[in-house]
Amino acid sequence: MRHKDIWNGLDKLAGHNGLSVSGLAKLAGLDPTAFNPSKRTAKDGRPRWPSTESVARALTAVGAGFDDFAALIEGKRGASAPLIGFAQAGNDGFFDDAGFPAGTGWDEVRFPGLGAERVYALEISGDSMEPVYRAGDRIVVSPDAQVRRGDRVVAKTVEGEVMAKLLGQKTDKTIELVSFNPDYPPRRFARGEVAWIARILWASQ
Amino acid sequence: MRHKDIWNGLDKLAGHNGLSVSGLAKLAGLDPTAFNPSKRTAKDGRPRWPSTESVARALTAVGAGFDDFAALIEGKRGASAPLIGFAQAGNDGFFDDAGFPAGTGWDEVRFPGLGAERVYALEISGDSMEPVYRAGDRIVVSPDAQVRRGDRVVAKTVEGEVMAKLLGQKTDKTIELVSFNPDYPPRRFARGEVAWIARILWASQ
DNA sequence: AAAAGAATAGGAATTTCAACCTATCACAAG
Protein backbone atom coordinates (compact mmCIF):
# COMPACT_ATOMS: atom_id res chain seq x y z
CA MET A 1 0.00 0.00 0.00
CA ARG A 2 1.45 3.27 -1.05
CA HIS A 3 0.75 6.85 -0.12
CA LYS A 4 -1.15 7.36 -3.34
CA ASP A 5 -3.40 4.36 -2.64
CA ILE A 6 -4.72 5.74 0.60
CA TRP A 7 -5.79 9.01 -0.94
CA ASN A 8 -7.10 7.26 -4.01
CA GLY A 9 -9.22 5.09 -1.73
CA LEU A 10 -10.62 8.13 0.06
CA ASP A 11 -11.39 9.75 -3.28
CA LYS A 12 -13.27 6.68 -4.39
CA LEU A 13 -15.02 6.33 -1.06
CA ALA A 14 -16.35 9.85 -1.47
CA GLY A 15 -17.22 9.36 -5.12
CA HIS A 16 -19.09 6.11 -4.58
CA ASN A 17 -21.29 7.87 -2.06
CA GLY A 18 -21.96 10.91 -4.21
CA LEU A 19 -19.76 13.14 -2.12
CA SER A 20 -16.73 15.30 -2.65
CA VAL A 21 -13.78 14.72 -0.40
CA SER A 22 -14.65 17.82 1.57
CA GLY A 23 -18.23 16.61 1.86
CA LEU A 24 -16.98 13.27 3.14
CA ALA A 25 -14.77 15.00 5.69
CA LYS A 26 -17.64 17.12 6.91
CA LEU A 27 -19.93 14.10 7.17
CA ALA A 28 -17.28 12.34 9.22
CA GLY A 29 -17.12 15.27 11.63
CA LEU A 30 -13.64 16.20 10.48
CA ASP A 31 -12.34 19.49 9.20
CA PRO A 32 -13.74 20.04 5.69
CA THR A 33 -10.25 20.55 4.36
CA ALA A 34 -8.84 17.45 6.02
CA PHE A 35 -8.82 15.45 2.79
CA ASN A 36 -8.03 18.33 0.43
CA PRO A 37 -5.59 17.49 -2.34
CA SER A 38 -3.53 20.41 -1.10
CA LYS A 39 -3.11 18.67 2.25
CA ARG A 40 -1.74 15.43 0.84
CA THR A 41 1.83 16.57 0.60
CA ALA A 42 3.61 18.90 2.97
CA LYS A 43 5.27 22.08 1.81
CA ASP A 44 8.60 20.34 1.57
CA GLY A 45 7.16 17.65 -0.66
CA ARG A 46 7.00 15.09 2.11
CA PRO A 47 3.89 12.89 1.77
CA ARG A 48 1.24 13.27 4.42
CA TRP A 49 -0.53 10.15 5.65
CA PRO A 50 -3.88 10.45 7.39
CA SER A 51 -4.28 8.73 10.73
CA THR A 52 -6.28 5.56 10.92
CA GLU A 53 -8.69 7.44 13.13
CA SER A 54 -9.60 9.81 10.31
CA VAL A 55 -10.02 6.93 7.90
CA ALA A 56 -12.15 5.04 10.41
CA ARG A 57 -14.41 8.04 10.92
CA ALA A 58 -14.83 8.50 7.19
CA LEU A 59 -15.74 4.85 6.81
CA THR A 60 -18.33 4.84 9.58
CA ALA A 61 -19.78 8.07 8.22
CA VAL A 62 -20.78 6.34 4.99
CA GLY A 63 -21.49 2.99 6.60
CA ALA A 64 -18.59 1.25 4.93
CA GLY A 65 -16.41 -1.45 6.39
CA PHE A 66 -12.68 -1.74 6.32
CA ASP A 67 -12.98 -4.47 3.71
CA ASP A 68 -14.88 -2.10 1.46
CA PHE A 69 -12.04 0.36 1.75
CA ALA A 70 -9.52 -2.33 0.90
CA ALA A 71 -11.63 -3.26 -2.11
CA LEU A 72 -11.59 0.35 -3.29
CA ILE A 73 -7.84 0.53 -2.92
CA GLU A 74 -7.12 -2.78 -4.57
CA GLY A 75 -9.58 -2.08 -7.34
CA LYS A 76 -11.65 -5.11 -6.55
CA ARG A 77 -15.38 -5.29 -6.66
CA GLY A 78 -15.87 -5.93 -3.01
CA ALA A 79 -17.47 -8.62 -0.99
CA SER A 80 -21.07 -7.76 -1.66
CA ALA A 81 -23.47 -7.37 -4.52
CA PRO A 82 -26.73 -5.55 -5.01
CA LEU A 83 -29.84 -7.39 -3.90
CA ILE A 84 -33.55 -6.95 -4.42
CA GLY A 85 -36.56 -9.17 -4.06
CA PHE A 86 -37.33 -11.31 -7.05
CA ALA A 87 -40.93 -10.10 -7.05
CA GLN A 88 -39.83 -6.51 -7.57
CA ALA A 89 -37.49 -7.30 -10.40
CA GLY A 90 -40.21 -6.81 -12.98
CA ASN A 91 -40.80 -3.21 -11.98
CA ASP A 92 -39.25 -0.48 -14.03
CA GLY A 93 -36.14 1.32 -12.89
CA PHE A 94 -34.28 -1.55 -11.34
CA PHE A 95 -32.22 -2.49 -14.37
CA ASP A 96 -30.38 -0.67 -17.07
CA ASP A 97 -30.46 -1.72 -20.71
CA ALA A 98 -27.66 -4.21 -20.21
CA GLY A 99 -29.41 -5.94 -17.37
CA PHE A 100 -27.40 -4.43 -14.57
CA PRO A 101 -28.77 -2.91 -11.40
CA ALA A 102 -29.78 0.71 -11.78
CA GLY A 103 -31.43 3.29 -9.58
CA THR A 104 -32.13 2.92 -5.90
CA GLY A 105 -33.90 0.30 -3.86
CA TRP A 106 -31.12 -2.23 -4.02
CA ASP A 107 -29.94 -3.82 -0.84
CA GLU A 108 -26.60 -5.52 -0.36
CA VAL A 109 -25.89 -9.19 0.09
CA ARG A 110 -22.67 -10.58 1.46
CA PHE A 111 -20.91 -13.47 -0.13
CA PRO A 112 -19.80 -16.68 1.46
CA GLY A 113 -16.31 -17.24 2.69
CA LEU A 114 -16.09 -13.61 3.57
CA GLY A 115 -17.84 -13.56 6.88
CA ALA A 116 -16.49 -15.03 10.05
CA GLU A 117 -17.49 -18.51 8.93
CA ARG A 118 -15.00 -21.04 7.76
CA VAL A 119 -16.30 -22.57 4.59
CA TYR A 120 -15.32 -24.95 1.87
CA ALA A 121 -16.79 -26.26 -1.34
CA LEU A 122 -17.81 -29.63 -2.72
CA GLU A 123 -18.25 -30.47 -6.37
CA ILE A 124 -21.27 -32.56 -7.23
CA SER A 125 -20.92 -35.62 -9.41
CA GLY A 126 -23.73 -37.77 -10.74
CA ASP A 127 -27.41 -37.03 -11.04
CA SER A 128 -28.66 -38.47 -7.79
CA MET A 129 -29.52 -35.05 -6.45
CA GLU A 130 -31.34 -33.70 -9.46
CA PRO A 131 -33.01 -31.37 -9.95
CA VAL A 132 -31.62 -29.45 -7.00
CA TYR A 133 -27.95 -30.16 -7.67
CA ARG A 134 -26.53 -31.20 -10.99
CA ALA A 135 -23.21 -32.71 -11.90
CA GLY A 136 -20.48 -30.08 -11.81
CA ASP A 137 -22.29 -27.86 -9.34
CA ARG A 138 -20.21 -26.62 -6.45
CA ILE A 139 -21.74 -26.28 -3.05
CA VAL A 140 -20.25 -24.07 -0.38
CA VAL A 141 -20.76 -25.46 3.08
CA SER A 142 -20.01 -24.24 6.59
CA PRO A 143 -19.57 -26.64 9.47
CA ASP A 144 -19.79 -23.66 11.81
CA ALA A 145 -23.27 -22.64 10.79
CA GLN A 146 -26.26 -23.51 12.91
CA VAL A 147 -28.51 -26.03 11.18
CA ARG A 148 -32.26 -25.99 11.43
CA ARG A 149 -34.99 -28.21 10.12
CA GLY A 150 -35.46 -27.68 6.40
CA ASP A 151 -31.87 -26.59 5.82
CA ARG A 152 -29.91 -28.19 3.08
CA VAL A 153 -26.94 -29.87 4.70
CA VAL A 154 -23.97 -32.10 4.09
CA ALA A 155 -23.63 -34.83 6.67
CA LYS A 156 -20.93 -37.36 7.30
CA THR A 157 -21.56 -40.56 9.22
CA VAL A 158 -18.99 -42.12 11.48
CA GLU A 159 -18.75 -44.86 8.87
CA GLY A 160 -17.46 -42.29 6.39
CA GLU A 161 -20.50 -41.82 4.18
CA VAL A 162 -20.95 -38.22 2.98
CA MET A 163 -24.31 -37.09 1.71
CA ALA A 164 -26.20 -33.95 0.87
CA LYS A 165 -29.66 -33.97 2.33
CA LEU A 166 -32.50 -31.94 3.68
CA LEU A 167 -32.44 -31.79 7.46
CA GLY A 168 -35.61 -33.38 8.82
CA GLN A 169 -36.74 -33.92 12.35
CA LYS A 170 -34.10 -33.64 15.05
CA THR A 171 -34.85 -35.28 18.36
CA ASP A 172 -32.60 -35.82 21.36
CA LYS A 173 -31.49 -39.16 20.02
CA THR A 174 -32.08 -39.21 16.28
CA ILE A 175 -31.56 -37.08 13.21
CA GLU A 176 -33.66 -37.48 10.10
CA LEU A 177 -32.12 -36.70 6.72
CA VAL A 178 -34.47 -36.34 3.77
CA SER A 179 -33.36 -36.88 0.19
CA PHE A 180 -33.88 -34.20 -2.40
CA ASN A 181 -35.31 -36.85 -4.66
CA PRO A 182 -38.71 -37.84 -3.21
CA ASP A 183 -38.36 -41.34 -4.65
CA TYR A 184 -35.87 -42.14 -1.92
CA PRO A 185 -37.18 -42.56 1.62
CA PRO A 186 -35.84 -40.41 4.46
CA ARG A 187 -33.04 -41.89 6.51
CA ARG A 188 -32.92 -41.79 10.25
CA PHE A 189 -29.67 -41.83 12.20
CA ALA A 190 -28.84 -42.00 15.85
CA ARG A 191 -26.99 -38.92 17.03
CA GLY A 192 -23.86 -40.93 17.58
CA GLU A 193 -23.86 -42.20 14.03
CA VAL A 194 -23.48 -38.74 12.55
CA ALA A 195 -19.93 -37.34 12.66
CA TRP A 196 -20.88 -33.81 11.67
CA ILE A 197 -23.47 -31.79 9.83
CA ALA A 198 -22.50 -28.75 7.79
CA ARG A 199 -24.99 -26.32 6.35
CA ILE A 200 -24.94 -25.64 2.63
CA LEU A 201 -24.68 -21.89 2.20
CA TRP A 202 -24.37 -21.47 -1.54
CA ALA A 203 -24.52 -23.55 -4.68
CA SER A 204 -23.14 -22.74 -8.07
CA GLN A 205 -25.72 -23.05 -10.82
CA MET B 1 -13.82 -0.15 12.24
CA ARG B 2 -13.02 0.53 15.81
CA HIS B 3 -9.86 1.39 17.68
CA LYS B 4 -9.63 -2.16 18.97
CA ASP B 5 -9.83 -3.59 15.45
CA ILE B 6 -6.75 -1.77 14.21
CA TRP B 7 -4.58 -3.05 17.01
CA ASN B 8 -6.10 -6.48 16.77
CA GLY B 9 -5.19 -6.49 13.10
CA LEU B 10 -1.60 -5.53 13.83
CA ASP B 11 -1.38 -8.23 16.48
CA LYS B 12 -2.60 -10.80 13.99
CA LEU B 13 -0.34 -9.48 11.27
CA ALA B 14 2.63 -10.02 13.54
CA GLY B 15 1.41 -13.38 14.76
CA HIS B 16 0.74 -14.75 11.30
CA ASN B 17 4.32 -13.94 10.37
CA GLY B 18 5.85 -15.44 13.46
CA LEU B 19 6.71 -12.09 14.94
CA SER B 20 5.93 -10.16 18.05
CA VAL B 21 4.52 -6.69 17.64
CA SER B 22 7.87 -5.21 18.53
CA GLY B 23 9.55 -7.50 16.02
CA LEU B 24 7.09 -6.34 13.40
CA ALA B 25 7.78 -2.71 14.24
CA LYS B 26 11.53 -3.27 13.99
CA LEU B 27 11.16 -5.06 10.68
CA ALA B 28 9.13 -2.14 9.38
CA GLY B 29 11.86 0.28 10.35
CA LEU B 30 9.75 1.81 13.08
CA ASP B 31 10.53 2.23 16.74
CA PRO B 32 10.36 -1.18 18.43
CA THR B 33 7.88 0.17 20.94
CA ALA B 34 5.63 1.74 18.32
CA PHE B 35 3.05 -1.03 18.57
CA ASN B 36 3.49 -1.78 22.28
CA PRO B 37 0.25 -2.46 24.10
CA SER B 38 1.28 0.27 26.50
CA LYS B 39 1.21 2.76 23.65
CA ARG B 40 -2.32 1.99 22.53
CA THR B 41 -4.00 4.25 25.01
CA ALA B 42 -2.69 7.55 26.27
CA LYS B 43 -2.21 8.23 29.96
CA ASP B 44 -5.61 9.89 30.16
CA GLY B 45 -7.27 6.84 28.66
CA ARG B 46 -7.68 8.41 25.25
CA PRO B 47 -7.24 5.81 22.49
CA ARG B 48 -4.21 6.13 20.29
CA TRP B 49 -4.62 5.45 16.58
CA PRO B 50 -1.56 4.67 14.49
CA SER B 51 -1.08 6.60 11.28
CA THR B 52 -1.73 4.92 7.99
CA GLU B 53 1.96 5.34 7.28
CA SER B 54 2.93 3.09 10.16
CA VAL B 55 0.37 0.50 9.09
CA ALA B 56 1.56 0.69 5.48
CA ARG B 57 5.17 0.17 6.50
CA ALA B 58 4.23 -2.81 8.64
CA LEU B 59 2.33 -4.32 5.73
CA THR B 60 5.11 -3.87 3.20
CA ALA B 61 7.59 -5.26 5.73
CA VAL B 62 5.84 -8.63 5.72
CA GLY B 63 4.77 -8.45 2.08
CA ALA B 64 1.09 -8.16 2.86
CA GLY B 65 -1.50 -6.16 0.98
CA PHE B 66 -4.13 -3.88 2.34
CA ASP B 67 -6.77 -6.48 1.58
CA ASP B 68 -4.90 -8.96 3.75
CA PHE B 69 -5.02 -6.50 6.59
CA ALA B 70 -8.74 -6.01 6.10
CA ALA B 71 -9.16 -9.77 6.11
CA LEU B 72 -7.31 -9.99 9.42
CA ILE B 73 -9.43 -7.27 10.93
CA GLU B 74 -12.73 -8.63 9.74
CA GLY B 75 -11.69 -12.18 10.50
CA LYS B 76 -12.38 -13.16 6.96
CA ARG B 77 -11.14 -16.16 5.11
CA GLY B 78 -10.45 -14.58 1.79
CA ALA B 79 -11.89 -14.86 -1.65
CA SER B 80 -11.57 -18.56 -2.20
CA ALA B 81 -12.40 -21.80 -0.49
CA PRO B 82 -11.11 -25.33 -0.70
CA LEU B 83 -12.79 -27.58 -3.25
CA ILE B 84 -12.90 -31.30 -3.88
CA GLY B 85 -15.20 -33.59 -5.78
CA PHE B 86 -18.22 -34.79 -3.91
CA ALA B 87 -17.40 -38.37 -4.83
CA GLN B 88 -14.08 -38.18 -3.05
CA ALA B 89 -15.49 -36.68 0.10
CA GLY B 90 -16.09 -40.10 1.59
CA ASN B 91 -12.45 -41.06 1.43
CA ASP B 92 -10.35 -40.77 4.52
CA GLY B 93 -8.00 -37.90 5.06
CA PHE B 94 -10.00 -35.11 3.54
CA PHE B 95 -11.64 -33.90 6.72
CA ASP B 96 -10.57 -33.33 10.26
CA ASP B 97 -12.70 -34.27 13.24
CA ALA B 98 -14.62 -31.03 13.10
CA GLY B 99 -15.55 -31.48 9.47
CA PHE B 100 -13.06 -29.03 8.05
CA PRO B 101 -10.78 -29.68 5.10
CA ALA B 102 -7.59 -31.46 6.03
CA GLY B 103 -4.60 -32.81 4.17
CA THR B 104 -3.87 -32.28 0.53
CA GLY B 105 -5.88 -32.84 -2.59
CA TRP B 106 -8.06 -29.80 -2.18
CA ASP B 107 -8.46 -27.45 -5.08
CA GLU B 108 -9.53 -23.83 -4.79
CA VAL B 109 -12.72 -22.26 -6.01
CA ARG B 110 -13.18 -18.56 -6.38
CA PHE B 111 -16.29 -16.79 -5.32
CA PRO B 112 -18.43 -14.49 -7.39
CA GLY B 113 -18.30 -10.77 -7.16
CA LEU B 114 -14.61 -10.83 -6.53
CA GLY B 115 -13.22 -11.11 -10.01
CA ALA B 116 -13.79 -8.84 -12.92
CA GLU B 117 -17.37 -9.98 -13.37
CA ARG B 118 -20.17 -7.67 -12.54
CA VAL B 119 -22.78 -9.56 -10.58
CA TYR B 120 -25.84 -8.94 -8.51
CA ALA B 121 -28.29 -10.93 -6.46
CA LEU B 122 -32.00 -11.59 -6.46
CA GLU B 123 -34.01 -12.82 -3.53
CA ILE B 124 -36.59 -15.48 -4.29
CA SER B 125 -40.14 -15.07 -3.06
CA GLY B 126 -42.88 -17.60 -3.34
CA ASP B 127 -42.71 -21.30 -4.03
CA SER B 128 -43.15 -21.32 -7.78
CA MET B 129 -39.58 -22.46 -8.31
CA GLU B 130 -39.52 -25.28 -5.77
CA PRO B 131 -37.69 -27.48 -5.24
CA VAL B 132 -34.74 -25.76 -6.91
CA TYR B 133 -35.21 -22.36 -5.32
CA ARG B 134 -37.11 -21.72 -2.16
CA ALA B 135 -38.46 -18.51 -0.71
CA GLY B 136 -35.69 -16.45 0.81
CA ASP B 137 -32.98 -17.95 -1.36
CA ARG B 138 -30.65 -15.48 -2.98
CA ILE B 139 -29.37 -16.06 -6.46
CA VAL B 140 -26.27 -14.35 -7.78
CA VAL B 141 -26.48 -13.61 -11.46
CA SER B 142 -24.10 -12.22 -14.04
CA PRO B 143 -25.33 -10.61 -17.20
CA ASP B 144 -21.80 -10.79 -18.55
CA ALA B 145 -21.56 -14.56 -18.43
CA GLN B 146 -21.99 -16.64 -21.54
CA VAL B 147 -25.16 -18.71 -21.43
CA ARG B 148 -25.44 -22.20 -22.83
CA ARG B 149 -28.25 -24.66 -23.13
CA GLY B 150 -29.04 -26.18 -19.77
CA ASP B 151 -27.86 -23.16 -17.79
CA ARG B 152 -30.07 -21.71 -15.13
CA VAL B 153 -30.76 -18.15 -16.15
CA VAL B 154 -32.73 -15.06 -15.29
CA ALA B 155 -34.39 -13.51 -18.31
CA LYS B 156 -36.26 -10.28 -18.77
CA THR B 157 -38.67 -9.74 -21.64
CA VAL B 158 -39.11 -6.40 -23.35
CA GLU B 159 -42.53 -6.30 -21.71
CA GLY B 160 -40.83 -6.27 -18.32
CA GLU B 161 -41.44 -9.80 -17.09
CA VAL B 162 -38.52 -11.26 -15.12
CA MET B 163 -38.23 -15.00 -14.68
CA ALA B 164 -35.78 -17.65 -13.61
CA LYS B 165 -35.68 -20.54 -16.05
CA LEU B 166 -33.63 -23.26 -17.57
CA LEU B 167 -32.22 -22.23 -20.92
CA GLY B 168 -33.59 -24.55 -23.59
CA GLN B 169 -33.05 -24.61 -27.31
CA LYS B 170 -31.60 -21.48 -28.85
CA THR B 171 -32.13 -21.01 -32.57
CA ASP B 172 -31.40 -18.02 -34.72
CA LYS B 173 -34.83 -16.63 -34.15
CA THR B 174 -36.20 -18.12 -30.95
CA ILE B 175 -35.18 -18.86 -27.38
CA GLU B 176 -36.81 -21.56 -25.33
CA LEU B 177 -37.05 -21.15 -21.57
CA VAL B 178 -37.96 -24.20 -19.51
CA SER B 179 -39.54 -23.98 -16.08
CA PHE B 180 -37.94 -25.71 -13.13
CA ASN B 181 -41.33 -27.13 -12.31
CA PRO B 182 -42.12 -29.75 -14.97
CA ASP B 183 -45.85 -29.12 -14.59
CA TYR B 184 -45.42 -25.88 -16.48
CA PRO B 185 -44.78 -26.09 -20.20
CA PRO B 186 -41.67 -24.50 -21.74
CA ARG B 187 -42.09 -21.01 -23.15
CA ARG B 188 -40.72 -19.94 -26.48
CA PHE B 189 -39.75 -16.36 -27.23
CA ALA B 190 -38.61 -14.58 -30.34
CA ARG B 191 -35.09 -13.18 -29.93
CA GLY B 192 -36.47 -9.65 -30.03
CA GLU B 193 -38.86 -10.32 -27.19
CA VAL B 194 -36.08 -11.04 -24.72
CA ALA B 195 -34.36 -7.96 -23.34
CA TRP B 196 -31.47 -9.83 -21.71
CA ILE B 197 -30.47 -13.15 -20.24
CA ALA B 198 -28.20 -13.38 -17.21
CA ARG B 199 -26.66 -16.59 -16.01
CA ILE B 200 -27.25 -17.68 -12.43
CA LEU B 201 -23.85 -18.28 -10.89
CA TRP B 202 -24.65 -19.09 -7.29
CA ALA B 203 -27.65 -19.68 -5.09
CA SER B 204 -27.88 -19.47 -1.34
CA GLN B 205 -29.29 -22.62 0.20
C1' DA C 1 22.81 -20.29 38.48
C1' DA C 2 24.40 -16.58 35.57
C1' DA C 3 24.32 -14.08 31.30
C1' DA C 4 22.38 -12.46 27.08
C1' DG C 5 18.67 -11.28 24.29
C1' DA C 6 13.99 -10.00 23.32
C1' DA C 7 9.71 -7.97 24.67
C1' DT C 8 7.41 -4.58 27.18
C1' DA C 9 6.37 -0.36 30.27
C1' DG C 10 6.93 4.44 31.16
C1' DG C 11 8.43 9.06 30.29
C1' DA C 12 10.46 13.20 27.63
C1' DA C 13 11.50 15.34 23.26
C1' DT C 14 10.47 15.83 18.54
C1' DT C 15 7.87 15.40 14.51
C1' DT C 16 3.65 15.49 12.25
C1' DC C 17 -1.25 15.37 11.81
C1' DA C 18 -5.65 17.77 12.44
C1' DA C 19 -8.30 21.79 13.58
C1' DC C 20 -8.92 26.52 12.87
C1' DC C 21 -8.97 30.60 10.06
C1' DT C 22 -9.01 33.21 5.83
C1' DA C 23 -9.07 33.78 0.84
C1' DT C 24 -10.12 32.38 -3.83
C1' DC C 25 -12.76 29.99 -7.27
C1' DA C 26 -16.85 27.70 -9.35
C1' DC C 27 -21.54 27.30 -9.67
C1' DA C 28 -26.45 27.74 -8.81
C1' DA C 29 -30.44 30.51 -7.18
C1' DG C 30 -32.85 34.64 -6.79
Next chain:
DNA sequence: CTTGTGATAGGTTGAAATTCCTATTCTTTT
Protein backbone atom coordinates in the same frame (compact mmCIF):
# COMPACT_ATOMS: atom_id res chain seq x y z
C1' DC D 1 -26.16 41.10 -11.76
C1' DT D 2 -26.00 39.88 -7.05
C1' DT D 3 -25.98 36.62 -3.54
C1' DG D 4 -25.15 32.34 -1.35
C1' DT D 5 -23.20 27.84 -1.09
C1' DG D 6 -19.78 24.40 -1.69
C1' DA D 7 -15.05 23.11 -2.86
C1' DT D 8 -10.27 24.04 -2.57
C1' DA D 9 -5.61 26.43 -1.40
C1' DG D 10 -2.54 28.26 2.00
C1' DG D 11 -1.01 29.40 6.53
C1' DT D 12 -1.00 29.11 11.87
C1' DT D 13 -1.82 26.85 16.16
C1' DG D 14 -2.71 23.09 19.17
C1' DA D 15 -3.01 18.17 19.76
C1' DA D 16 -1.41 13.74 19.00
C1' DA D 17 1.73 10.24 17.09
C1' DT D 18 6.44 8.82 16.78
C1' DT D 19 10.94 8.55 18.20
C1' DC D 20 14.41 8.30 21.62
C1' DC D 21 15.85 6.83 26.08
C1' DT D 22 15.81 4.04 30.26
C1' DA D 23 14.12 0.42 33.31
C1' DT D 24 11.88 -3.95 34.12
C1' DT D 25 10.30 -8.52 33.06
C1' DC D 26 10.62 -12.76 30.67
C1' DT D 27 12.85 -16.29 27.99
C1' DT D 28 16.74 -18.62 26.23
C1' DT D 29 21.45 -19.93 26.39
C1' DT D 30 25.63 -21.22 28.52
